[in-house]
Amino acid sequence: MFELHPRLAADTLAVGRLPLCRLQLMNDARYPWLILVPERAGLREIHQLPPAERAQLIEEISACSQALEAVSRADKINVGALGNLVPQLHVHVIARRAGDAAWPGPVWGQGVAEPWDEAARSALLAALRERLGGLLR
Amino acid sequence: MFELHPRLAADTLAVGRLPLCRLQLMNDARYPWLILVPERAGLREIHQLPPAERAQLIEEISACSQALEAVSRADKINVGALGNLVPQLHVHVIARRAGDAAWPGPVWGQGVAEPWDEAARSALLAALRERLGGLLR
Numbered sequence: 251m252f253e254l255h256p257r258l259a260a261d262t263l264a265v266g267r268l269p270l271c272r273l274q275l276m277n278d279a280r281y282p283w284l285i286l287v288p289e290r291a292g293l294r295e296i297h298q299l300p301p302a303e304r305a306q307l308i309e310e311i312s313a314c315s316q317a318l319e320a321v322s323r324a325d326k327i328n329v330g331a332l333g334n335l336v337p338q339l340h341v342h343v344i345a346r347r348a349g350d351a352a353w354p355g356p357v358w359g360q361g362v363a364e365p366w367d368e369a370a371r372s373a374l375l376a377a378l379r380e381r382l383g384g385l386l387r
Numbered sequence: 388m389f390e391l392h393p394r395l396a397a398d399t400l401a402v403g404r405l406p407l408c409r410l411q412l413m414n415d416a417r418y419p420w421l422i423l424v425p426e427r428a429g430l431r432e433i434h435q436l437p438p439a440e441r442a443q444l445i446e447e448i449s450a451c452s453q454a455l456e457a458v459s460r461a462d463k464i465n466v467g468a469l470g471n472l473v474p475q476l477h478v479h480v481i482a483r484r485a486g487d488a489a490w491p492g493p494v495w496g497q498g499v500a501e502p503w504d505e506a507a508r509s510a511l512l513a514a515l516r517e518r519l520g521g522l523l524r
Contacts, residue, residue: 295456295464297449304449305442312434312441319432327432330467334483334491346471354471355496 252289255338261363265375266386270306271341273314273386275375278363280352282322282345282374284314293339296331310385311341317381318345321374332358389426392475398500402512403523407443408478410451410523412512415500417489419459419482419511421451430476433468447522448478454518455482458511469495 254272262274262285276283288299288307299307315327324345331341344357352360366374379386391409399411399422413420425436425444436444452464461482468478481494489497503511516523 295452296445296466297452297456297464301446301449304445308433308441308445309438312438315432315434319434326469326471327434328467328469328471329433330465330469330493332463332465332467332493334463334465334493356467356469356471356493359492 252291254287255336255340257336258285258287258338258340263366263371263375265378266382268310268313268382268385268387270303271310275366275371275378276342276363277365279366279370280361280364281350281357282318282324283357284318284343284378286310286314286341286343288339290339294333294337295339298339307341311343313382313385314343317378318343320381321377323347328356330356330358389428391424392473392477394473395422395424395475395477400503400508400512402515403519405447405450405519405522405524407440408447412503412508412515413479413500414502416503416507417498417501418487418494419455419461420494421455421480421515423447423451423478423480425476427476431470431474432476435476444478448480450519450522451480454515455480457518458514460484465493467493467495 262276265273265275271286271288274285322345325348326346328344399413402410402412408423408425411422459482462485463483465481
């Protein structure tokens with residue numbers, strides 16, 4: 251049975267469910283940063299998904315990228331599936347801005363997360379939910 | 388017209404062509420590291436590809452991941468589309484081993500590339516080409 255990895259559960263806030271993935275927001279106000287976790291038990295690598303679910307995964311990545319880009323005025327979207335520390339397959343979709351805390355390097359392992367305050371988080375989640383529309387349960 | 392970005396051309400070696408992507412090997416023997424570049428001019432983000440080409444992209448990512456995993460005995464495959472420095476859309480597929488030069492961090496921006504020597508590079512490319520089979524032109 252699928253369960254969100256405890257490390258991901260500790261670092262993120264629930265956004266909702268997409269057809270394939272659990273959608274979480276990283277609790278780090280330095281970057282608007284989504285995490286997509288396919289709700290399949292025991293997955294570690296993208297290529298372990300069957301082809302139809304891989305196609306669904308990249309559609310969900312694209313929808314989240316477009317939503318983040320629209321609501322955050324990002325200069326670049328970063329997409330990554332690393333999993334060197336947390337083995338459960340999860341995909342990062344991160345809105346990057348020129349001059350942000352890690353720019354132009356990758357965000358992973360840089361500095362310390364700054365938790366969202368409630369008002370900014372609520373506003374971001376409402377804007378994302380509106381953009382994602384019917385895709386999000 | 389599509390042309391490989393000069394920075395990618397300088398840092399990588401040609402492997403061949405997949406149905407959608409130009410396939411290159413990063414010239415860095417610290418990690419078996421492939422770069423997939425969709426042969427479409429002016430692309431920056433995955434979500435700018437039409438859905439059928441996004442599906443093809445994730446199939447090519449999966450095939451390259453499986454090939455790298457098989458030939459390199461990787462502990463983990465890292466997949467990333469960042470593009471903060473090189474704006475042309477390109478996807479990294481990297482074979483990671485516990486204890487490699489950047490483990491467990493991401494590889495980008497860590498240390499200095501160590502060019503492949505010709506024998507090791509030829510052996511890796513031959514093994515990859517065999518695994519990728521008919522997908523590679």
